[in-house]
Amino acid sequence: MAGDTWKTAEEVLAGPFGLLSDLIASHARARPNATAVVDGDRIVSYSTLNELVDRVAVALQRDGVQPTMAIAICAQDSLEYLATFLGALRIGVAVSPLAPSSTPQQLLMMLSDCAAQLFFLDQGTANSMASVTDQIPVRTIALDASSAGIAFETWLPEDGAKPQPVAIDPGWAFNIIYSSGTTGTPKGIVHSHAYRWVSIASASGLLRYGPDAVTMVPTPLYSNTTLGSVFATLGHGGALILMRRFDARSFLELAERHRATHAMLVPVQYRRIMAVPDFDQFDLSSFVMKFGSSAPFSTALKEDVLRRWPGGLIEFYGMTEGGGSFMLVAHDNPGKLHTVGCTPPGHDLRVIDENGVELPFGAVGEVVGRSPQMMTGYHNQPAKTASAEWYSPDGQRFIRTGDIGRFDEDGFFILMDRKKDMIISGGFNIYPSDIEAIIAQHPAVQEVAVVGMPSEAWGETPVAFVTSRENMRLSIPELTEFVAARVGKTQRPQAFEIVDALPRSAIGKVLKTELRDRFTGTVA
Numbered sequence: 247m248a249g250d251t252w253k254t255a256e257e258v259l260a261g262p263f264g265l266l267s268d269l270i271a272s273h274a275r276a277r278p279n280a281t282a283v284v285d286g287d288r289i290v291s292y293s294t295l296n297e298l299v300d301r302v303a304v305a306l307q308r309d310g311v312q313p314t315m316a317i318a319i320c321a322q323d324s325l326e327y328l329a330t331f332l333g334a335l336r337i338g339v340a341v342s343p344l345a346p347s348s349t350p351q352q353l354l355m356m357l358s359d360c361a362a363q364l365f366f367l368d369q370g371t372a373n374s375m376a377s378v379t380d381q382i383p384v385r386t387i388a389l390d391a392s393s394a395g396i397a398f399e400t401w402l403p404e405d406g407a408k409p410q411p412v413a414i415d416p417g418w419a420f421n422i423i424y425s426s427g428t429t430g431t432p433k434g435i436v437h438s439h440a441y442r443w444v445s446i447a448s449a450s451g452l453l454r455y456g457p458d459a460v461t462m463v464p465t466p467l468y469s470n471t472t473l474g475s476v477f478a479t480l481g482h483g484g485a486l487i488l489m490r491r492f493d494a495r496s497f498l499e500l501a502e503r504h505r506a507t508h509a510m511l512v513p514v515q516y517r518r519i520m521a522v523p524d525f526d527q528f529d530l531s532s533f534v535m536k537f538g539s540s541a542p543f544s545t546a547l548k549e550d551v552l553r554r555w556p557g558g559l560i561e562f563y564g565m566t567e568g569g570g571s572f573m574l575v576a577h578d579n580p581g582k583l584h585t586v587g588c589t590p591p592g593h594d595l596r597v598i599d600e601n602g603v604e605l606p607f608g609a610v611g612e613v614v615g616r617s618p619q620m621m622t623g624y625h626n627q628p629a630k631t632a633s634a635e636w637y638s639p640d641g642q643r644f645i646r647t648g649d650i651g652r653f654d655e656d657g658f659f660i661l662m663d664r665k666k667d668m669i670i671s672g673g674f675n676i677y678p679s680d681i682e683a684i685i686a687q688h689p690a691v692q693e694v695a696v697v698g699m700p701s702e703a704w705g706e707t708p709v710a711f712v713t714s715r716e717n718m719r720l721s722i723p724e725l726t727e728f729v730a731a732r733v734g735k736t737q738r739p740q741a742f743e744i745v746d747a748l749p750r751s752a753i754g755k756v757l758k759t760e761l762r763d764r765f766t767g768t769v770a
Contacts, residue, residue: 302333313338434625459484533557569645570615
C-alpha cells in the first residue's frame with residue numbers, strides 16, 4: 247500500500263481477501279507506538295516492527311530472491327525470526343520454517359526440497375549441523391549475531407529502506423511446513439496466502455482477537471499451531487509475548503506481568519502449568535480465551551483448566567494439511583469434554599470406511615474434511631498428495647485425516663485413535679486411546695501411551711508405557727491387575743514399561759514410533 251491507496255486495518259479485514267503484511271503496515275500507520283512484540287527485555291512497537299519487516303524485504307530483493315521463491319528458517323523464536331518471516335511474505339516469498347529437532351540430513355533434504363534461496367539459522371542449529379556444514383547449499387544468515395552465518399544486522403540494509411511493491415496472488419505459497427520432521431521422511435505442506443487469510447479475517451469473532459489482545463507464544467514458530475495464533479494476533483493489532491523456551495512458572499510470571507489475554511498451548515503444557523504448586527496465587531484474571539490443539543486433551547485436564555483458570559477454553563482438532571476441523575467450545579459444553587467438538591460453519595466433515603465409502607451418521611470410521619483452509623498439496627510429492635485426498639461422489643475434494651472416530655447423537659465428534667496407531671490383534675481392532683483412558687485412571691499414573699508390538703500369536707498386541715506421579719510408587723503387578731479388571735482380554739497390554747518421560751515433539755505430540763523402537767521387553 248502506498249500514497250493515497252492506504253487502507254485501515256478494518257477496511258482490509260472487511261474485504262474478501264487481504265494480506266497480513268498490509269495489516270501490519272496499517273497498524274503501524276494508525277497506532278505506531280502500540281506494542282507488537284515482546285522478546286525478553288525488548289518491547290517493539292508496530293512502527294519499529296514494520297520498518298524491520300521492510301528492511302528484510304529489501305535485503306531479500308537485493309539478493310535476488312523473487313516472488314514465489316522460498317527461504318528457510320531454523321532457529322529459536324525471536325524478533326529476528328518473526329521479522330524475517332514477515333519480510334519474506336511482504337514481497338511474495340514463501341517461508342519454510344524448519345524444526346531444529348530434525349536431523350542434519352533431514353534439514354539438508356528440506357532445504358533442497360523447498361529450493362531455499364537463503365537459510366536463516368542460529369548457533370544451536372549450526373552446532374547440530376556441524377557434520378554437514380559444507381553440504382548446506384545456500385548462504386546462511388545468523389539471526390542471533392553468532393558465527394553461524396552473516397550477521398543479521400550486517401545483512402540488513404540501512405534504516406528506512408523500502409522494498410519494491412509486489413502484487414501478491416492469493417494462490418501463491420505463503421509457507422511450506424514440513425510434517426513428520428522427527429521421524430520418517432518429512433513432507434512439505436504448502437499453504438497459500440488465501441488459506442492464511444481465512445483464519446486471520448475470522449479471528450475477531452468467537453476467538454476474541456483484537457487490538458487489546460496480548461498473546462502468549464510458548465510454542466515454536468515452525469509449528470502451524472503457533473502460526474495460527476501469531477498471525478491472528480498481529481492481523482488484529484495485538485501484542486505477542488515470545489517465549490524462547492517453555493517453562494511453566496515462567497509462563498505464569500510473564501502472563502501475569504503482561505496481563506495476557508490469549509494463549510495457544512498444547513495439552514502437555516497445560517498439564518505442567520496446572521501442576522505448578524502455587525498456580526492459584528498467580529493473577530490470571532486478564533485472560534479472555536485459551537486454546538488447545540495438536541495432541542489428545544484429556545477430559546480431566548480440561549475440567550481442571552475450566553475450574554481454576556479464568557477465561558474461555560476452546561479446543562481445536564485438525565491437521566496442518568487443513569481440510570475440516572472440529573472445535574470444542576469447552577466453557578459452553580461442560581458435558582462434552584470427552585469429545586473434540588462440533589463441525590464449525592464452513593467446514594464439512596464426514597466418516598468413511600477402509601474402502602473410501604461414506605458411512606452413516608454415528609458409524610466408526612476415518613474422518614475426512616474440507617473447508618476454505620486446505621493445503622495446496624505436498625511440495626513436489628503429487629503421489630502423496632493424491633493419497634491424502636478423498637473425493638465425494640459429487641467431486642468435492644476432502645483431506646483424509648488418518649484418524650478414527652464417530653459422531654455422537656448431538657453431532658459432537660468422539661476421536662478414538664490414529665488409523666496408523668490402531669492395533670489389529672487376532673482380527674480385532676483395538677484402539678490404544680481406549681486402553682490409555684483406563685490406565686490413566688490409576689492414581690499413581692501421570693501419563694500413558696499404548697502402542698502395538700509384533701506378536702507371532704496375534705499379529706500385534708498392546709504394550710503400555712507409563713510415567714508415575716511425583717512421589718508416588720508405581721507397581722507393574724498392581725497396574726496389570728488394575729487394568730485386567732477393567733478391560734477385555736484382547737485389550738489387556740501384554741507388557742508395561744515404566745519410563746521417566748514419554749518422548750514428545752516440540753509441540754507435545756507423543757512419538758509412538760520412538761516408543762516402539764525403545765521397547766526392551768517381550769510379549770507373549
